[in-house]
Amino acid sequence: MEETKGEGFHPGTAQELEAVIKWAAAERTPLEVIGHGSKRKWGRAVQSAHTLRVSGITGIIDYDPAELVLTVKAGTPLQEVNELLKQHNQELPFEPADLSAVLGTTPSQSGTIGGVLATNLSGPRRLKAGAARDHVLGLEAVSGRGEIFKAGGRVVKNVTGYDLSRGFCSSWGTLAVATSFSLKVLPRAAKECTLVLWGLTAQEASGAMSEAMGSSAEVSSAAHLPQGIGSLAHHNSATLLRLEGIAVSIDYRLEKLRRILARFTSQDVLDKQNSKNIWVNLRDLSPFVGAKNPLWKVSVSPTAGHKVIAELEKRFAIRWMADWAGGLIWIEMQGNEPHDVPLRRIIADNGGGHATLLRASAELRASIDVFQQQPEALRGITRRLKAQFDPHSVLNPGRMYASI
């Protein structure tokens, strides 16, 4: 069991959650909102008197595979959701990661669906299938004022009112605490394989991934492991291109992809199980498990990724890998000093994007901006949204930015 502060609230229903938040708002007393606590070491630490654990609000509300829609309570374990969908040959297309190993958390379980959506956590297939938030159709939640509300619905096409259900993803539980979500799910691919290009430089890999994504081969994930990152790339860098679908289609597209990238002569194909395994490894950031060094999540335009890496390598000792065709780079800094300022400078100089500190010591997380500071006008919107939904700052205050 994770550390619990003050009164440990463990509501089992939306009404009980409402009562807790109403009380906290009236008392002006902050709550740290957690599910399993698997991502507790990511983001800023919350200054709170009490812990509000929502893992008790759990269970499947409605699932009709033919509708491709799953309605689930927010505290339901991700694992349970994945297993249920697998029984019906479906899945969450955005393949959310299990970060507990890389974060070194030892939660009782590996995360709730609410935690996945609160952080908009998406894996390698995000490149083609979209992010976690893209699959949210509706939600029910309790705001920081203690008001129960719903937004969206259970259908895929819906423009009735503002899109609060997507909008509240990636708000880290600082605006409202969700009690249930309706999610779009999809059939699992019948088959998958991964084309490996060996020995490419970061720049060559960027070009190859861009070409693959710009073709009609329908690549669903594209990543690059520099030499020495993970066992696959132990001796040689590996550029990975995943194809999924029915067998005839994969055979054809693989052939096409190999033709397009024929100039890279050292190629291999990982078949179904090996392909699945490597993408799970990448998804869960296995190459960075075990170390304690600061780990950054960097999102840039795909072709800028290798330039950012080149600049960083001139100045720092780093270990890294690229996902999302080069648009997502995981960077492990050697040494515990803060690198936020030069890192963000380099990103800004290369077309922009952002750097989020995923893993670091408590001291480092407390001393630098885990999330990038926003420009003034944008910061104004962020503050006003917080003030509208959680005027007394009782939900996860300080989780994202100072006082937010």
Place this chain on the structure above:
Amino acid sequence: MAAIAMPKSSQETLAKREKIVADLQKIVPGEGVICNEIEMRPYETDALTAYRQLPLVVVLPESVDQVSRVLKYCYDNDVKVVPRGAGTSLSGGALPLEDGVLLSMMKFNRILEIDFENRAVVTQPGVTNLGITKAVEYEGFYYAPDPSSQIACSIGGNIAENSGGVHSLKYGLTTNNLLGLEIVLITGEVIRLGGKHLDCEGYDLLALLTGSEGLLAVVTEVTVRVLQKPETARAALIGFPTSEQAGKCVADIIAAGIIPGGMELMDKLAISAAEDFVNAGYPLDVDALMIVELDGPEAEVDDLLQRVSTIAEQNGSSYLRVSQSEEERNTFWAGRKAAFPAVGRISPDYLCMDGTIPRAALPQVLQDMQELSKKHGLRVANVFHAGDGNLHPLILYDANKPGELAAAEAFGADILRLCVRVGGVLTGEHGVGIEKRDLMPEMFTEDDLKQQQRIKCAFDEKQLLNPGKVFPVLHRCAELGIMHVHQGQLPFPDIPRF
């Protein structure tokens, strides 16, 4: 004109009209400010033509700086603003206000950057949806969301409405294909969100802005993802003796793990109207006609078409034709795409509804709709984005017959209530606007609507941007801020604690 209550006009603004026009002319010189009645006429309505209103003045800025200064001026002087793209809204989203500036973004008509390597296009908001595809198709790319009005509608308007189209089942809506925005707040502040990278940090403002119907900010720049066109696309026309069988077939195709590029249904009245209009070769002896399009590599498309045909047979299909050429595929679609004007030929007027329902409820809803048709004494033709469960019932009426418009509107409201009752929503892609505004409480509680308005208050506290749209009751932001809490007592002593 039908009656829908709009916010009370500000007499003060109306009295100051001349000064406001003169001040705006200083910001947008030359022909960018239109204030005479004849030239303002084209702006008095959008594609919901039952409602008309001349604006206070029309302004057509051509730079971000001008947009910013116009908005700041309106903010400082408490003048309402109605943003407008191409004016193709079907829900009255761009209906002007008597005391409001109509801000047309159609001079923002340039594509700024095409980046094939990152599969992104940066464009101004006045460029048409189809214009983006036209700009990238020479390299085999296209922009996926394809609303029927794509030849005319602007990408800025698509952001405001979160537009879909026949291919959204497989390729998503606007919100799923948007990477970045530049917006101007009513205060004149300019904010950039996202870019060519994926997943903005911080609150997901792209999600909140997409589908916000011009109530939160004015969009001045858009970055969208473009995709490589599928190698092959083939369509099948499948006829069924009953709508129930067709509805079941839709569900079975999805349940089999097949996600078609598009999956549309038409009922008997829509089929015959479309066939009379464009001679698409539709069978006339079926009660429901499905168009299924599969796209991807040829081998995959052939395989999936075979499986779809088998599922259709199992559901009792009585007609099947698969397109053998690109020309034939386009002919299949021609009838569907012309369904609205085709229905327009068999009735003096029609009202187009836009609810979405869970697919499983389709047979039930079709049956109930026939009951409603009898009750209101009006005919209804149905075309659906069946894969998405998005219905477009077209209610046939004659505005010249006293009482028929009111009857049609009552029928439409009943259909939308039916959609909500079976677990669906009021609008799938046309927006709430003024048309469905007063039906919002059918779907949302007062607390639900309050949360929506809190978003509004965070962006536009004075509620100057497009007031009167989407929300039936405008709460003042200060009024929404009041909290009713019972101080001090510990909640539910029986809540489990650790």
